[in-house]
Amino acid sequence: MATRLDVPQLGLTMETGTILQWVKAEGDKVEKGQPVVVIQTDKVEYEVEAPVAGTLLKIAAKEGAELPVGSLMGVIGQAGEDISALLGGAPAPARGRGEPTGQVVDSSTGGPGVGIPQAVRPESTSRPIDTSTRQAAPRAPGERVKISPVAKKLAQDHEIDVNALTGTGPEGRIVREDVEKAIAAKSTVPSVGYPQGGRAPSAEPQAVTPETIPLSGMRKVIFERMGQSSREAARVTLFADADLTELVRLRQAKAAEWERRFGLKPSYSDLIHLAVARALREEPRINCRLDGQAVRVRREVNLSFAVDLGEGLVAVVIKDADKKSLADLASAARDLAERARAGKLTSDDMADGTFTVTNLGGLGVEHFTPIINQPQAGILGVGKIMEKPVVRDGGIHVRSMLTLSLVFDHRLLDGAPAAKFLAKVKELLENPAWIW
Amino acid sequence: MLDLGLEPYGAVLERQLALLEERIQGRVPDTLILVEHPPVVTLGRAKTTANLRHTPEALRASGIEFFEVSRGGDATYHAPGQLVGYPIFDLRQHGRDVLRFCRGVEAALGGVLEAVGLRARSVPGKAGVWVGDRKIASLGISLRRWVTFHGFALNVGVDLAGFQVIRPCGEEPGVMTSMEALLKRSVAMGEVRSRVVAEFARVFGFGEQPAVSR
Numbered sequence: 001m002a003t004r005l006d007v008p009q010l011g012l013t014m015e016t017g018t019i020l021q022w023v024k025a026e027g028d029k030v031e032k033g034q035p036v037v038v039i040q041t042d043k044v045e046y047e048v049e050a051p052v053a054g055t056l057l058k059i060a061a062k063e064g065a066e067l068p069v070g071s072l073m074g075v076i077g078q079a080g081e082d083i084s085a086l087l088g089g090a091p092a093p094a095r096g097r098g099e100p101t102g103q104v105v106d107s108s109t110g111g112p113g114v115g116i117p118q119a120v121r122p123e124s125t126s127r128p129i130d131t132s133t134r135q136a137a138p139r140a141p142g143e144r145v146k147i148s149p150v151a152k153k154l155a156q157d158h159e160i161d162v163n164a165l166t167g168t169g170p171e172g173r174i175v176r177e178d179v180e181k182a183i184a185a186k187s188t189v190p191s192v193g194y195p196q197g198g199r200a201p202s203a204e205p206q207a208v209t210p211e212t213i214p215l216s217g218m219r220k221v222i223f224e225r226m227g228q229s230s231r232e233a234a235r236v237t238l239f240a241d242a243d244l245t246e247l248v249r250l251r252q253a254k255a256a257e258w259e260r261r262f263g264l265k266p267s268y269s270d271l272i273h274l275a276v277a278r279a280l281r282e283e284p285r286i287n288c289r290l291d292g293q294a295v296r297v298r299r300e301v302n303l304s305f306a307v308d309l310g311e312g313l314v315a316v317v318i319k320d321a322d323k324k325s326l327a328d329l330a331s332a333a334r335d336l337a338e339r340a341r342a343g344k345l346t347s348d349d350m351a352d353g354t355f356t357v358t359n360l361g362g363l364g365v366e367h368f369t370p371i372i373n374q375p376q377a378g379i380l381g382v383g384k385i386m387e388k389p390v391v392r393d394g395g396i397h398v399r400s401m402l403t404l405s406l407v408f409d410h411r412l413l414d415g416a417p418a419a420k421f422l423a424k425v426k427e428l429l430e431n432p433a434w435i436w
Numbered sequence: 437m438l439d440l441g442l443e444p445y446g447a448v449l450e451r452q453l454a455l456l457e458e459r460i461q462g463r464v465p466d467t468l469i470l471v472e473h474p475p476v477v478t479l480g481r482a483k484t485t486a487n488l489r490h491t492p493e494a495l496r497a498s499g500i501e502f503f504e505v506s507r508g509g510d511a512t513y514h515a516p517g518q519l520v521g522y523p524i525f526d527l528r529q530h531g532r533d534v535l536r537f538c539r540g541v542e543a544a545l546g547g548v549l550e551a552v553g554l555r556a557r558s559v560p561g562k563a564g565v566w567v568g569d570r571k572i573a574s575l576g577i578s579l580r581r582w583v584t585f586h587g588f589a590l591n592v593g594v595d596l597a598g599f600q601v602i603r604p605c606g607e608e609p610g611v612m613t614s615m616e617a618l619l620k621r622s623v624a625m626g627e628v629r630s631r632v633v634a635e636f637a638r639v640f641g642f643g644e645q646p647a648v649s650r
Binding site for chain 1: 480506531533534535536537538539542543557558560561563576577578579580581638
């Protein structure tokens with residue numbers, strides 16, 4: 001059976017690879033392990049070797065083309081073998097440099113329950129096709145699917161999503177051959193599983209929820225790092241309730257002014273980031289890391305926070321957070337979160353965090369004990385702001401309360417400096433006049 | 437760590453490729469080659485000949501060697517006063533992430549610079565290590581079966597005029613700087629070597645390693 005040669009995933013954040021040079025030509029014999037094509041990503045050049053012995057039957061991407069990870073570059077098989085199934089299984093409209101087409105899963109025509117066959121979906125969303133072999137017209141989102149009755153019946157019988165197909169019949173009509181190719185692709189192309197490169201599957205409404213999630217890519221990194229941190233760190237959690245009534249009031253009062261001045265309304269997360277960054281500057285002992293046989297307390301405050309990617313998450317870093325204004329912090333956080341979800345982070349965006357804030361308040365969580373993001377020494381869990389009865393001066397008052405959960409590694413620092421830091425965060429949040 | 441002192445590019449390339457094969461076979465541990473090269477221009481597989489400002493013949497006539505090599509990146513110039521490092525690391529033991537590896541190399545060089553008071557940064561989309569808007573170290577990594585080869589070139593006290601023969605990685609030659617040019621004092625190559633070794637050990641989690649000379 002013929003074997004696909006795909007753009008390999010060489011790093012968690014790798015999005016695309018550029019074909020630098022085909023070492024072999026179509027029709028050349030290749031030995032298993034021989035370099036076939038050289039690709040480049042970022043600063044790195046990689047020789048892609050033949051996974052099997054055979055003949056390079058097809059070069060599907062030209063030198064200079066930039067392709068998403070997982071895209072088809074070529075096919076290796078036995079001379080004379082029929083590889084149309086591999087090439088035409090789930091065609092996507094051709095688009096120059098191989099951008100994801102984004103039109104395959106069309107939310108306006110496919111409601112819940114319209115399953116995208118998992119084996120087809122990952123390629124169909126990202127595979128660029130050589131323009132010379134295919135003349136099919138792309139379908140605009142929302143446009144009605146043109147399909148012949150025979151093809152429609154066949155697609156239903158084999159659970160092929162016709163929205164994911166591009167017709168090769170007149171006016172882009174999907175004909176029987178198109179469906180047959182998709183069926184063949186479904187049976188020969190092994191499941192690729194998860195979207196690559198940190199892209200969130202939640203962007204696609206009908207994303208399949210697989211029963212088996214492979215321990216690869218981002219899942220594997222999280223698996224290993226969380227396990228290691230949990231095994232190594234001597235975790236202690238400190239809780240403190242902060243009274244955010246004043247902050248809530250000020251945020252509401254200032255919202256319009258902020259919108260006008262900064263063009264955005266800082267969220268509670270932004271306000272908490274600001275308070276944490278300033279507290280780290282004033283109580284820096286927890287802003288440290290294990291460095292060989294020493295604990296190094298860092299001068300710079302680089303604040304990490306986690307961005308949920310649907311399946312998986314990534315910790316991004318706001319550099320010198322203690323020196324930034326509220327508006328700068330807010331826009332930096334938005335920019336990082338957006339680029340994280342778009343899979344467009346650079347190495348700098350994730351490097352060298354010194355302390356992490358993680359916020360599950362938006363999901364209704366009151367308090368929790370997060371895992372430390374090593375080599376950092378502490379992480380602050382932020383819960384939900386809730387109105388609660390509070391006893392003060394002999395009376396019961398309704399106040400907006402927030403529980404802060406500070407987890408620190410007792411190997412690197414002791415309870416008192418951690419408690420002082422937490423008290424400083426609480427103090428800043430409860431007396432927010434310093435913010436403006 | 438393999439400290440080769442001053443050695444011509446061609447000989448070190450052969451040594452590097454031999455070590456790469458041995459590393460792939462698992463017969464040697466992760467190794468960092470450190471070396472200085474006599475003047476040489478190398479052209480990566482991106483091969484933008486326009487970034488060579490002289491023909492290979494003209495270069496050779498003026499005593500500069502010329503090589504086309506299978507690494508990432510474009511035109512590079514090496515000369516004494518520039519510390520060149522070739523990490524031959526098996527990334528299967530470093531998280532199988534070549535981009536993270538590149539960040540690690542940048543972080544290690546950043547640590548070396550920080551120790552002398554220079555604040556290094558990386559520029560998204562541009563390889564190498566920068567101080568302000570000047571480039572102080574170049575990066576060109578290759579990978580074969582998850583083992584890295586080729587590497588970095590850190591300008592310690594190299595004569596920056598030498599870069600005039602190329603457009604380094606497509607940039608204007610004037611963009612290049614060195615530790616000595618920024619610090620306005622002489623910097624001992626030996627100290628930089630030991631710092632680089634210490635920083636690589638820190639970033640990539642090596643313990644005390646026996647240093648091998650020659």
